[in-house]
Amino acid sequence: xxxxxxxERRRTPGLSWYDLVLEDERPVPEHLRERRHYTATAQQVPVxxxxxRAWHELERAHLWRKVWQMACRExxxxxxxxxxxxxxAGDSYLVARTRDGSIKAYINACLHRxxxxxxxxxxxxxxxxxxxGFTWKLDGTLxxxxxxxEFPDIEADRDAWRLPEAKVGTWGGFVFINPDPAAExxxxxxxxxxxxxxxxxFENRYVQAHVAKKIRCNWKVAQExxxxxxxxxxxxxxxAPYVGDSNSAVDVYGNYSRQISPSGTxxxxxxxxxxxxxxxxxxxxxxxxxxxxxxxxxxxTARDSMAAAARExxxxxxxxxxxxxxxxxxxxxxNYAIFPNLHPWGAYNRIVYRFRPNGDRHDxxxxxxxxxxxxxxxxxxxxxxxxLDLDDSWTLATELxxxxxxxxxxxxxxxxxxxxxxxxxxxxxLTSNFQEGLVSWRHDLLTDWVERTANKAAGGGTxx
Ligand code: FES
Ligand SMILES: [Fe+2]
Numbered sequence: 172x173x174x175x176x177x178x179e180r181r182r183t184p185g186l187s188w189y190d191l192v193l194e195d196e197r198p199v200p201e202h203l204r205e206r207r208h209y210t211a212t213a214q215q216v217p218v219x220x221x222x223x224r225a226w227h228e229l230e231r232a233h234l235w236r237k238v239w240q241m242a243c244r245e246x247x248x249x250x251x252x253x254x255x256x257x258x259x260a261g262d263s264y265l266v267a268r269t270r271d272g273s274i275k276a277y278i279n280a281c282l283h284r285x286x287x288x289x290x291x292x293x294x295x296x297x298x299x300x301x302x303x304g305f306t307w308k309l310d311g312t313l314x315x316x317x318x319x320x321e322f323p324d325i326e327a328d329r330d331a332w333r334l335p336e337a338k339v340g341t342w343g344g345f346v347f348i349n350p351d352p353a354a355e356x357x358x359x360x361x362x363x364x365x366x367x368x369x370x371x372x373f374e375n376r377y378v379q380a381h382v383a384k385k386i387r388c389n390w391k392v393a394q395e396x397x398x399x400x401x402x403x404x405x406x407x408x409x410x411a412p413y414v415g416d417s418n419s420a421v422d423v424y425g426n427y428s429r430q431i432s433p434s435g436t437x438x439x440x441x442x443x444x445x446x447x448x449x450x451x452x453x454x455x456x457x458x459x460x461x462x463x464x465x466x467x468x469x470x471x472t473a474r475d476s477m478a479a480a481a482r483e484x485x486x487x488x489x490x491x492x493x494x495x496x497x498x499x500x501x502x503x504x505x506n507y508a509i510f511p512n513l514h515p516w517g518a519y520n521r522i523v524y525r526f527r528p529n530g531d532r533h534d535x536x537x538x539x540x541x542x543x544x545x546x547x548x549x550x551x552x553x554x555x556x557x558x559l560d561l562d563d564s565w566t567l568a569t570e571l572x573x574x575x576x577x578x579x580x581x582x583x584x585x586x587x588x589x590x591x592x593x594x595x596x597x598x599x600x601l602t603s604n605f606q607e608g609l610v611s612w613r614h615d616l617l618t619d620w621v622e623r624t625a626n627k628a629a630g631g632g633t634x635x
Contacts, residue, residue, distance in 0.1 A: 188420040188433045188503070195498035196475055203367065203500075209423035211611030212618070215599035220617070221389040221592045227260075227533030233624045234511060234617070235260045237351045239360045241513045241525060242266045244378055244543075245344050246553045248274060252294045252309060256287075257348065261531030264337055264348055265289055265298070269309045276337040276348040281305055283316075288334075298334070307334050343373030343515065344543075364427045364509070370496075371518060372545070378553035379521070379544040380570040383537050385529050385561045386582060388589035390512065390536035391613070394526040396581045396588075397506065397514055398609035400432045404440045406580050411438040412445045412453040413473070414504065421608040426616070428609050429517065432504040435474030447473045456573065477502045485519055488545045508609055510616050515543070522574070534589060535561070540571060540578065 189206055192199040220226050242257040243266055254267035256279060263279035265288060279287050281300040288298050288307075297314055299306040306315040311334040316322060325332050337350040340357025342365060347357060354360075386393055396402070400416030407414075415433040417440060422429050435454065437445050445453070450473035451463055465480040467473075478498035485501065486493040496519070505517035514524040521542045529535035539556075557568055565571065565578040592600075602611045 186415075186418055188415070188418050188431050188499075191415070191418060191433050191436065192497070192499040192503075195478065197478075197497045199497040199499040203497075204420075205422070206420070207422035207424055208605075209421070209428070209608045209612050211602070211604070211608065212615050214602050214604060214611060216602060216610070216614050217599055218592050218595060218597065220614070221392055221589065222534070224533055226621075227528070227531075229621050229625045230617075231260045231262070231531075233621045235262065235350075237349070237354065238511055238620065239340060239347045239349045239354065239357055240511070241345050241509075242276065242348045243346050244553060245274070245341060245346055245374075246377055246550065247292070248346070249552075250294060252296055254289060254295065255292045256289050258527075258530070260528045262350070263287055264350070265334075266339070266346060266348060267298075267309060271310075274339050274341070274346055275309075275311060276339050277311060277334040278337070278350075282313075282332055282334070311336060343368055344376060345373070345513075345515075360426055361509075362425045362427070364424065364507075367507070368515075368517060371500075373515065373543065376521070376543045376545050377551050378541050379551075380542040380557075380568075381539065381554045382541075382557045382559060382565075382568040382571060383539045384559035384563065384565065384578075384582070386536050386538055386585050387534065387561055388536060388585040389533060389592075390526045390528050390538075392588050392592070393536050393538045393582075393585050394512060394514075394524075394613075395610050396585060397524055398508065398613070399430060399603075399607045401603060401606045402584075403432075404438055406584060407577060409453070410577075411441050413450045414438060416440070417606070419606060421605060423608065423612045426510045427507060428510075428612050429505065429507045430606075430609055431499075431506065433474075433499070434502045434504060435472065435477045447471075451476060474498065474502060481519065485545075488547050508613070510613060511620075521545075538582075540568075540574070542571075 189204050192204055240259065242264065243255040247255050248268040251268055251270050254265050257264045257266055265277045265279045267275055269275055279289060281288055281302065283300065283303055283305045286300055286302040288300055297306050297308055304317050308314045313329055313332045316325060337348045338354055340347045342361060400419045403414055403416035404411050413435055415436040416438050418433050420431040435450060437450060448467065451467055454477060455464060457463055465476060467476045478501045481501035482493050500518035505520060506514060507517045508514050512526045516522040521544045523541040523543050525539045527537050529537050559567060565575040565582065568575050571578065
């Protein structure tokens, strides 16, 4: 994989986001508009990565048991003894706040005869197994066992019967875990990503809405629906007048990447050019003949007007710092992705996505949408999770407002993509060389994490 400095000829013609934001009244700062183009190793993705049980088992062993992954938010562990059960691909972890305030993650299994220590999130003073009562302190040391004289192995070395741990790292108010004792430090894994997010201050945000929906597709099918703007006109035609999908920025930085779609500017694929007032009306969902709810002068653009209105809205939380924020940060769709499965939207959009297999299934996933929102004053409690089953509609999640319709449109494709993948006679999918760069990037990383390691292990090499 290589980065290229002169990729313009590879993308659809038209003004790109990197140039568009220079025309804003307040341009996006230089470090946030640096081009980091990605040349994929291959523009073909093996179909078996979505359909094969064997590939899923490899992901479980070489990806999910090895990689840094978001388990919860710090706010989900507000007090000593608060814990979250984090399930991933058949494995389960207990993420808990200990007495010294630190966060620890344990394999969620009793060391006696294996019962899961906890079945659901909660709060406790110690981890007591419901089967025979073995008990561990919050710091993982063994506190109590019944019929002591009957367990000489434990009596010989109590310390060996601590709860096994996964590593823990935090960033932006998110708690990440890594089950691999030999994992690279979390900071190295993230690289300079925190620098991008520094001013957006994800620590001081709270989970305002949290919806988890089961979908009949592989977790990557769901995730890849949010990796590119190429599907905008086909899937979300209502947004085409105000989202410049083909002008998107696509950048890759090691373990994280981003795709930024400009807003307040139309898609190049529209057959007619909408007026600036039309663009505003579509963005704000204003019907024919109705007044625009925000000030708009014919001398300005829709983009300028939307940025000015957003700046005033955010002033309540950001104070005068709102004047330092660029227009692009207020209006554009900054979709960041952290390998393998987290999408924290950047800037002042509050959307966060996470994608996981549903239990240990390779053909179903859980797709979560959160609104992670700034607040002023006291931190509000995080929203409880609204769980939507396989056949539930996103429109039940009224807390997602207009995003629920967008999710419904995206999900409509997902189960059909999975069905198509299971019947196609082709062995590989195609990805475009610019707009679908994030799909290719993740598959290149999966090749490194899963395929190469599995091949090494099969060949008797040192890979684990
Ligand atoms: S299985 Fe947990 S105490 Fe026996
Ligand atoms: Fe979409």
